Amino acid sequence: MTTVSSAEHTRRDFLYIATGAVGAVGAAAALVPLIAQMNPDASTIAAGAPIDVDLAPIADGQIIKVFWRSKPIFISHRTKKEIDEAKNVALASLPDPEPDSERVKAGHDQWLVVIGICTHLGCIPLAHQGEFDGWFCPCHGSQYDTAGRIRKGPAPKNLPLPPYKFVSDTKIQIG
Amino acid sequence: MSGNSTYQPQSKVLQWFEKRLPIGGLIHSSFVAYPTPRNLNYWWTFGGILSMMLGIQIVTGIVLAMHYTPHVDLAFKSVEAIMRDVNYGWLLRYLHANGAAMFFLAVYIHMFRGIYYGSYKEPREVLWILGVIIYLLMMATGFMGYVLVWGQMSFWAATVITNLFSAIPGVGDTIVTWLWGGYAVGNPTLNRFYSLHYLLPFVIAGVVILHVWALHVAGQNNPTGIEPKSERDTVPFTPYATVKDGFFMACFLILYCWFVFYVPNFLGHPDNYIPANPAVTPAEIVPEWYYLPFYAILRSIPDKLLGVVALFGSILILAFLPWLDTSHVKSGRYRPLFKQFFWLWVIVCIGLGWLGSKPPEGIYVIMSRLFTLYYFAFFIVILPLLGIFEKTKPLPNSISESVLGAKA
Ligand code: HEM
Ligand code: FES
Numbered sequence: 183m184t185t186v187s188s189a190e191h192t193r194r195d196f197l198y199i200a201t202g203a204v205g206a207v208g209a210a211a212a213l214v215p216l217i218a219q220m221n222p223d224a225s226t227i228a229a230g231a232p233i234d235v236d237l238a239p240i241a242d243g244q245i246i247k248v249f250w251r252s253k254p255i256f257i258s259h260r261t262k263k264e265i266d267e268a269k270n271v272a273l274a275s276l277p278d279p280e281p282d283s284e285r286v287k288a289g290h291d292q293w294l295v296v297i298g299i300c301t302h303l304g305c306i307p308l309a310h311q312g313e314f315d316g317w318f319c320p321c322h323g324s325q326y327d328t329a330g331r332i333r334k335g336p337a338p339k340n341l342p343l344p345p346y347k348f349v350s351d352t353k354i355q356i357g
Numbered sequence: 358m359s360g361n362s363t364y365q366p367q368s369k370v371l372q373w374f375e376k377r378l379p380i381g382g383l384i385h386s387s388f389v390a391y392p393t394p395r396n397l398n399y400w401w402t403f404g405g406i407l408s409m410m411l412g413i414q415i416v417t418g419i420v421l422a423m424h425y426t427p428h429v430d431l432a433f434k435s436v437e438a439i440m441r442d443v444n445y446g447w448l449l450r451y452l453h454a455n456g457a458a459m460f461f462l463a464v465y466i467h468m469f470r471g472i473y474y475g476s477y478k479e480p481r482e483v484l485w486i487l488g489v490i491i492y493l494l495m496m497a498t499g500f501m502g503y504v505l506v507w508g509q510m511s512f513w514a515a516t517v518i519t520n521l522f523s524a525i526p527g528v529g530d531t532i533v534t535w536l537w538g539g540y541a542v543g544n545p546t547l548n549r550f551y552s553l554h555y556l557l558p559f560v561i562a563g564v565v566i567l568h569v570w571a572l573h574v575a576g577q578n579n580p581t582g583i584e585p586k587s588e589r590d591t592v593p594f595t596p597y598a599t600v601k602d603g604f605f606m607a608c609f610l611i612l613y614c615w616f617v618f619y620v621p622n623f624l625g626h627p628d629n630y631i632p633a634n635p636a637v638t639p640a641e642i643v644p645e646w647y648y649l650p651f652y653a654i655l656r657s658i659p660d661k662l663l664g665v666v667a668l669f670g671s672i673l674i675l676a677f678l679p680w681l682d683t684s685h686v687k688s689g690r691y692r693p694l695f696k697q698f699f700w701l702w703v704i705v706c707i708g709l710g711w712l713g714s715k716p717p718e719g720i721y722v723i724m725s726r727l728f729t730l731y732y733f734a735f736f737i738v739i740l741p742l743l744g745i746f747e748k749t750k751p752l753p754n755s756i757s758e759s760v761l762g763a764k765a
Binding site: 217220221222223226230247249251252253254301302303304305306307308319320321322323335336337338 | 513516517519520521523534535536537538539540541543545549635636637638639640641642656658659660661662664716717718
């Protein structure tokens, strides 16, 4: 076989570049559905609709767990002592400083609503355990206080707050 | 898979076939006539054992897949049905579950062997890196297989391991949601893990072919670490290596069967016989034994991102070994100092495994930190420096001289 080489630009050069360009765009476009199919599908997103939780049955000092978007949500009815503990800590000593007032809704100091997923690697911490009266994570020993703030252990952040609002004094809507 | 083929089939039919597809010659030159160093010891039989284990995992896996259902409501039940109802289901599952453990046992011995005898050094760097890739794929495959059972340990292992990616700054959470296909580990996660658990062993098989190809280009290393120089230094693969490999495979299979028939749940965690419960994390979660050293490294570091970096770093650093070890002498046999640091490192690796199974508190944390430090120091400080300062022992002139003595 012989190949004719010419210094000039030929029509084959044009075809070569054009084909390559179309191919590259096509391959990139094909990646979009291949990657996007792994994200939450329509039914999963739809199942993430807001939920209402009635707070009336939750006794003083009790912590309940509800599920929203398949995540556990802790709702803690804090006692006077727990609220005081949360308020009286020196902010500077916290790994992720946040005052208690930013952890609860104004006027509803007794209600702490947090996502119950350890910010380290995702285990569910156990309530009323650990040195800070809050939560203790059995996986790698992170400890949270009565405002759900990280106090000790490998977790970097406070337990996150879900979006929620009070629809009445004894009812919240999460989501 | 090189080597000059002397393959001459007798039968006319095979000759006809060989002309059209010379596969007989390829097999002959790779596994019959292939010259192997005459001084290989039993540590060299684990490559064959690993190939055998991959075959066993694929065969038992394909038949398990005929009875398994990848759905959050049915997965655990279908595994129980395999154990109780399917003919020989208990055997197939125990073979597969313990087979994974034996596979890892073999790969660890194979890797320690490689490090002791300097098998990663020139001209075997690519061969070594392909091995590290196989090991990474094995870890991913074993992890996803463990999740399929959908017991408590499966579920929480899936949660903790996928959450490792949440440590990536900025995009971490987006990546984790993408991995899950939801807002937590759930049905989409189980389904895709099943798909990948089925796929990855075949990817491993592909990389194994490249690994063996690279091996047959560079030739095998041997306990002296010096390359064969003449025909007197080698023997043909068959019968010498075939029989040696076969003998040790049989020994290995006996150990494997002992686990399967006498203590099939010894290596597993009892909590995995509790169905997955997304609302309750078990009081202690530990991975399968073959991941424990890395788990200990993760936990020894009190910072999330750095812990994850150390975890992945401790595996990836292996790929750089050919350049971290600066010594010109390959085999640990002729490196008196290296030998001591090496065995200490082996003890540290096993110690980290033990620490990974302990609760992360008190003395265990302190020990994990010290061991982690040595683990990394071995690669980053000791190996580069040893090559410069170590006084090595004299090497024999050839493999045959080391076996037969100088007068031979
Ligand atoms: C590299 C090879 C493989 C490794 C290391 C591996 C590892 C594992 C592990 C550790 C488990 C959990 C066992 C238990 O605790 O019950 C498992 C389960 C499973 N694997 Fe594999 N596997 C491999 C290949 C395959 C292949 C090729 C298939 C299918 C084609 C497969 C199908 C399954 C199925 C259906 C299960 C769930 C049933 C069970 O728990 O026994 N595996 N695998
Ligand atoms: S997941 Fe809670 S401490 Fe690691």
